[in-house]
Every structure is written in C-alpha cells, then in structure tokens.
Amino acid sequence: MPFASSVDVEKDPLKILVADDTEANLLLIGKFIARLGHTVITARNGAEAVDAFARENPDMVLMDVMMPVMDGLEATARIKAASTHWVPVIIVSAKSHEQDQAKGLEIGADDYLTKPINFVILEAKIKVMRRIAVMQRQLSDNARQLELYRDEAEEEQRIADGLMKRLIHAEGLNDRLLKSWVSPTRRFSGDLVAATRSRSNDLYVILADATGHGLPAALNLLPLTQIFYGMAEKGFSIAHIAEEMNHKISVLTPADRFVAAVIACINPRDQLVEVWNGGNPSPVYATDDGRIAHQFVSRHLPLGILGRDQFDSQTEVYHWDTAGHLVMCSDGLLEAENAAGKPFGQEKFLQLLELITGKQRFISLVAAVQEHLGSLSAHDDVSLVMATCPTGEEEIVFPGAAPVRPPALNAGYWSFTFSISAPELRHLDLIPLLLHNLEAMDLSQGHSSRLFLVISELYNNAMDHGLLQMDSGLKSHSEGFDQYVTLRQERLQSLREGEIEIQLEHFTLEGRRLLRIRVKDSGPGFDHQAFTSRSLDDNTTLCGRGIPLVKSLCEDIRYQGKGNEVVVHYAL
Amino acid sequence: MALQINTHISEGAARIVLSGRFDFNSQRLFRSSYDTPLSDSNIRTLEIDLGDVEYLDSSALGMLLLLKERVAAAKKELVLANCRGTVLQVLEVANFNKLFTLK
Numbered sequence: 064m065p066f067a068s069s070v071d072v073e074k075d076p077l078k079i080l081v082a083d084d085t086e087a088n089l090l091l092i093g094k095f096i097a098r099l100g101h102t103v104i105t106a107r108n109g110a111e112a113v114d115a116f117a118r119e120n121p122d123m124v125l126m127d128v129m130m131p132v133m134d135g136l137e138a139t140a141r142i143k144a145a146s147t148h149w150v151p152v153i154i155v156s157a158k159s160h161e162q163d164q165a166k167g168l169e170i171g172a173d174d175y176l177t178k179p180i181n182f183v184i185l186e187a188k189i190k191v192m193r194r195i196a197v198m199q200r201q202l203s204d205n206a207r208q209l210e211l212y213r214d215e216a217e218e219e220q221r222i223a224d225g226l227m228k229r230l231i232h233a234e235g236l237n238d239r240l241l242k243s244w245v246s247p248t249r250r251f252s253g254d255l256v257a258a259t260r261s262r263s264n265d266l267y268v269i270l271a272d273a274t275g276h277g278l279p280a281a282l283n284l285l286p287l288t289q290i291f292y293g294m295a296e297k298g299f300s301i302a303h304i305a306e307e308m309n310h311k312i313s314v315l316t317p318a319d320r321f322v323a324a325v326i327a328c329i330n331p332r333d334q335l336v337e338v339w340n341g342g343n344p345s346p347v348y349a350t351d352d353g354r355i356a357h358q359f360v361s362r363h364l365p366l367g368i369l370g371r372d373q374f375d376s377q378t379e380v381y382h383w384d385t386a387g388h389l390v391m392c393s394d395g396l397l398e399a400e401n402a403a404g405k406p407f408g409q410e411k412f413l414q415l416l417e418l419i420t421g422k423q424r425f426i427s428l429v430a431a432v433q434e435h436l437g438s439l440s441a442h443d444d445v446s447l448v449m450a451t452c453p454t455g456e457e458e459i460v461f462p463g464a465a466p467v468r469p470p471a472l473n474a475g476y477w478s479f480t481f482s483i484s485a486p487e488l489r490h491l492d493l494i495p496l497l498l499h500n501l502e503a504m505d506l507s508q509g510h511s512s513r514l515f516l517v518i519s520e521l522y523n524n525a526m527d528h529g530l531l532q533m534d535s536g537l538k539s540h541s542e543g544f545d546q547y548v549t550l551r552q553e554r555l556q557s558l559r560e561g562e563i564e565i566q567l568e569h570f571t572l573e574g575r576r577l578l579r580i581r582v583k584d585s586g587p588g589f590d591h592q593a594f595t596s597r598s599l600d601d602n603t604t605l606c607g608r609g610i611p612l613v614k615s616l617c618e619d620i621r622y623q624g625k626g627n628e629v630v631v632h633y634a635l
Numbered sequence: 636m637a638l639q640i641n642t643h644i645s646e647g648a649a650r651i652v653l654s655g656r657f658d659f660n661s662q663r664l665f666r667s668s669y670d671t672p673l674s675d676s677n678i679r680t681l682e683i684d685l686g687d688v689e690y691l692d693s694s695a696l697g698m699l700l701l702l703k704e705r706v707a708a709a710k711k712e713l714v715l716a717n718c719r720g721t722v723l724q725v726l727e728v729a730n731f732n733k734l735f736t737l738k
Contacts, residue, residue: 274693318704319697342729364730
C-alpha cells in the first residue's frame with residue numbers, strides 16, 4: 064500500500080517509477096532518488112511504464128514525454144485510468160515544449176518538470192506530492208466513514224418512520240367528515256393531526272404542535288397519540304383528555320419543551336362543537352354561506368407547562384345552526400413565508416374561508432398556501448384540518464358491528480351499583496368508567512356503543528333535570544344554547560349536594576340475556592304518571608330528555624317513584 | 636438579523652436587551668447572557684427587554700420557560716419588558732402573559 068500510515072510519514076521511503084528512453088537520464092535520476100532514500104523502478108518506454116506500474120504499485124511516477132513504442136502522455140492517461148487511488152504523476156519534457164506540459168496536465172498528470180532536471184526542484188516536488196497524497200487519503204477515509212454513517216442513519220430513520228406511522232393510526236383521518244393536510248419541513252412532522260370516533264359516534268380531532276420540528280419534536284408527540292385514542296374511544300371528555308396530556312408532557316419532557324394543541328369534539332347529532340385550545344391559532348367555524356360564525360380563541364397555556372393543580376381544562380362549546388366547517392391549522396401555515404418574506408397570515412386565511420365555500424373549500428385553501436410558498440419550503444411544519452359540521456344528521460351510525468344476540472347458555476346473574484354524590488359529580492367522567500366495567504363482562508362493540516348512548520342519555524337527564532334543574536326549552540334555539548351551556552357549567556361548578564345512583568343488573572329471562580339499567584337522582588322528579596306511552600315518543604313534551612332515542616334502543620322504559628327514577632331493559 | 640444581546644446592570648437589576656431574531660439558533664447566546672446575573676447575589680431582578688425583537692418562535696418561548704425556572708430557583712424576579720407587535724401576539728396566543736410578568 065502506498066504511503067503507509069506510520070507516525071512519521073515524511074520520512075518513509077517511497078517507491079518511484081522513472082520512465083525515460085535515455086539510459087543516461089535514467090541513471091542520473093535513479094541515483095539521485097536513491098540517495099534521497101527512495102526505491103527506484105525503471106521503464107524505457109510508455110508501454111513498459113504501464114506494465115511496471117501495474118506490477119510494482121509505485122507511490123509516484125516520473126514520466127518522460129518523448130518515448131518510443133508509447134509516449135509519456137499516452138502512458139500517463141492509461142496509468143491514471145487504471146488507478147484505484149491517487150498516484151502523483153510528474154511529466155518530464157523539454158523546456159520549449161509547452162504544448163506537452165499543457166496536454167500532460169490536461170490528460171491527468173499532476174505536475175511537470177522541464178529538462179534538464181533541476182534536482183533541487185525535483186526533491187521539493189517529491190515532498191509536495193507526498194503531502195498531497197496524505198491529504199487525499201484522509202479525504203477518502205472520511206468519505207467512506209460518512210457513507211457508512213449515512214446508511215446507518217437512513218436505516219434508523221426508516222424504522223422510526225414505520226413505527227410512527229403505526230402509532231399515529233392515520234385511518235382515523237379517513238373519516239367521511241374530515242379532510243386534513245400535513246406538510247412537514249423534515250421527514251418527521253413536529254405537528255400531529257389525528258382523529259377518531261367515540262362510542263357515541265362523536266368525532267374527536269386533535270391538532271398538536273410540538274416545539275421545534277423533525278424527529279425530536281415528533282417523539283414528544285408520541286405519548287399524546289396513545290392518550291388521545293385510548294380516552295376518546297372510551298368517550299372521555301376533551302377536558303379530561305387535555306388534563307392527562309398536560310400531565311404526561313410535563314412529566315416526560317424538559318421544561319423548555321411544550322406542545323400547543325387544539326382538541327375538538329364534534330357532535331353531529333346535537334350540532335355541538337367543543338374545543339380546548341392551548342397556544343394554537345384559533346380554530347374557526349366557517350358556515351356554508353361564507354360567514355366566520357365563531358372563533359375558538361386560545362385561552363390556555365400549551366400542554367406541558369403547568370402542573371396538575373394549576374392546569375385549566377375549561378372548554379368552549381359552540382352550537383351550530385347553519386351547516387359549515389370547523390377549520391384548524393398550525394401556526395406554521397399562517398407564518399409560511401413567500402419569496403418576498405411575507406407570511407400567509409390569518410387575514411388571508413379567514414378571507415379565503417369567507418370567499419370559498421362548499422366542496423372547494425379545502426382544496427382551494429391548500430392550493431393557496433402552496434401557491435404562496437411557490438418553490439420554497441415552509442420554515443415550520445404546516446397542518447390543516449377541516450371537519451364538516453352538517454345539519455339534519457338524524458340517523459346514528461354506530462361504530463362496530465351490529466350487536467350479536469347469543470343464546471343465554473351460561474349467562475348468570477350479576478349486578479353492580481354506582482352511587483356518586485355532588486363533589487365527585489362535578490368532575491368525574493362516569494360513563495367511561497361504567498363502560499369499562501361492562502366491558503369486563505365481554506360485550507361486543509356493537510352493544511358497547513348502544514349502551515354508551517343509553518346510559519349517557521339517562522345519566523345526563525338525571526344530572527341536567529334532576530340535579531341542575533335545567534330547562535331544555537332553552538336548547539331549542541342557538542343563542543339559547545350558549546346560555547344553556549354557560550348556565551349548566553355554572554350550576555355544575557356550584558353543585559353542593561345531590562346524588563346519582565346507577566344500577567346495572569344482568570339476568571336471563573325466557574332464554575334471553577337482559578341488562579336492567581336503573582338511574583335514580585336525588586332531584587324532585589316530575590309528574591310522570593301524567594304522561595302516556597305515546598308522549599314518550601315525543602322529544603319536546605319531555606323537554607328533550609332524549610327518550611325516543613333510548614326507547615328505540617331498549618326493550619322498554621319506565622319511570623318510577625317521584626319521576627326521579629327510570630328503569631330500562633336492554634337486550635344483549 | 637441574528638440575535639444580539641446587550642446587558643445593563645444598575646441598582647440590583649439586570650436589564651438584558653435583545654434585538655433581532657430570537658429563535659432556535661439563539662440558545663447559546665441567550666443562556667450565556669443570563670448566567671452571570673443569575674449567580675450574582677446583588678441582582679434581585681432580571682428584566683428581558685424584547686422591544687427590538689423582530690421574530691419570536693416556540694424555541695424562544697421554551698428558552699423563556701427555562702429561564703423562569705432558573706430565576707425561581709435563584710429566588711429572584713423575572714420581568715418581560717416592551718413586548719409589542721408580533722412578539723406580544725405570540726406571547727398572547729400562547730397565553731404566556733398569564734405565566735410571566737409583562738411590563
């Protein structure tokens with residue numbers, strides 16, 4: 064190997080090939096080089112030089128130009144072409160033959176010497192060539208290392224990518240009500256967009272923006288996906304989801320890392336949007352007739368900054384009476400700069416929503432951002448989510464297959480009762496907990512959703528009418544709805560006494576498995592005897608107690624006592 | 636324009652004036668600007684003047700959070716001064732005005 068990597072490279076002897084057709088020259092140069100301490104190999108013409116080069120692997124070549132059989136230039140070209148690593152070639156030519164010098168350098172020679180050879184210069188040039196060769200070798204070593212690192216990094220990224228994709232469950236985003244666009248600046252997005260349906264078919268959506276971008280930011284978001292899917296599917300409120308996420312982030316990440324997030328719950332049945340926004344640009348409700356009807360301003364700090372006690376999970380609720388879209392984006396979109404350095408801006412964003420409505424809305428918005436950027440890439444991850452909020456969604460689509468009704472072969476009796484009083488009622492998400500217990504009893508997903516709805520309706524009635532004394536009449540028009548929500552919030556917060564009892568009993572009757580659900584509240588009840596079975600079909604007379612829905616899912620429904628107790632039978 | 640920092644100390648207060656872009660690349664400079672005032676027992680208040688900051692991103696917010704923690708640990712006071720325009724907007728959207736004292 065040329066240029067052995069010993070400590071004192073400067074002093075190592077070299078193997079130098081000298082090619083010249085004049086015997087006297089060969090002798091002279093050879094002796095000089097030997098006296099310098101190097102080994103000499105001789106060749107008398109170009110062809111011999113090429114052979115000697117291949118055979119001896121010299122560290123350097125001194126090539127005379129004018130030689131028979133093959134001239135020095137041709138030989139140089141061949142040697143250079145055949146070399147796997149850099150070997151310096153110095154051509155030797157007559158002073159007046161500038162053409163040779165130029166051509167030689169063009170062909171690939173590294174330097175030239177003119178005849179008669181000045182040996183002082185020859186010695187100097189040999190030193191220079193050696194220095195350059197050492198540098199060259201360092202360079203190719205570095206290049207090889209880099210390639211190795213790059214291949215390793217590529218492989219790691221590929222694996223991380225696959226893992227991310229599986230953890231992020233992109234299928235939730237394929238919901239028929241949803242359109243989304245994520246354009247990360249690096250391979251991994253520091254923005255998270257995810258969605259899923261709950262048991263009651265509400266659409267939960269999250270848009271989260273972690274500090275920074277690329278892999279470190281994306282890693283901060285992973286714990287959130289697990290919390291989001293786990294809790295949303297069980298029907299936990301977004302207030303609770305925000306709480307859990309905040310806790311997870313503050314525990315897992317350093318103080319200077321946080322996650323700005325919007326969590327939204329869209330209930331197409333009741334035409335409600337509930338939003339928690341901490342540090343993100345305001346989600347907007349844009350109607351189908353081009354109005355910005357509502358903006359959900361960020362009222363909270365981003366996730367991961369405050370401790371559990373200081374965290375505020377208060378959400379904002381909006382009821383829509385005109386169909387439209389809930390539109391959310393990350394600040395990367397609003398701050399995206401065009402070639403002139405001008406950001407896209409919230410004004411333009413809102414203007415476009417007012418101008419373009421209907422099916423075009425999403426694609427037009429995406430196109431506008433891309434056009435604004437031109438060939439530039441955005442400085443920060445860009446994310447956009449649009450959820451359709453329709454009116455007149457009467458039919459409920461239950462997630463999961465239709466319930467299977469197996470014969471009551473080995474089904475036994477079991478029962479449990481939950482009794483919760485005022486302080487806990489204020490902040491407990493009772494229904495997911497109840498369902499968790501039910502699930503231990505091995506129910507199919509089809510039953511799960513229906514039961515969730517039945518128990519929710521009965522529980523909400525008990526709470527709203529029994530304990531909070533709310534008047535559903537308020538809910539019939541839009542402004543009234545906001546009032547209703549605010550009033551309910553207030554009353555719930557100041558609830559001092561009251562109790563709700565839920566009992567679930569499982570038994571078999573005439574070969575059928577039944578679940579008896581009883582909900583009792585400590586409220587005053589109502590004059591249920593005055594109501595006939597027919598009025599149970601009418602939602603309004605019972606002040607929106609959601610009874611028709613419950614009735615359609617259960618075998619029967621009956622009020623007892625003062626009217627503060629209701630019993631239904633659900634067939635499993 | 637990259638971040639530039641000037642520090643003025645008077646009457647037990649360190650006024651750290653920032654100008655230019657306060658972003659991910661400003662970490663080292665920002666941190667070194669408050670290290671000394673933090674460990675100086677004669678300094679009771681650190682005031683970060685953002686009046687001349689033209690751009691503030693989430694990394695900068697993170698740096699401020701870190702500073703807040705360290706100031707609290709040193710039992711000193713922290714004030715953000717002259718927050719206006721884009722800077723104020725960013726702070727407000729993130730609701731940092733609830734977390735920091737703004738002047």
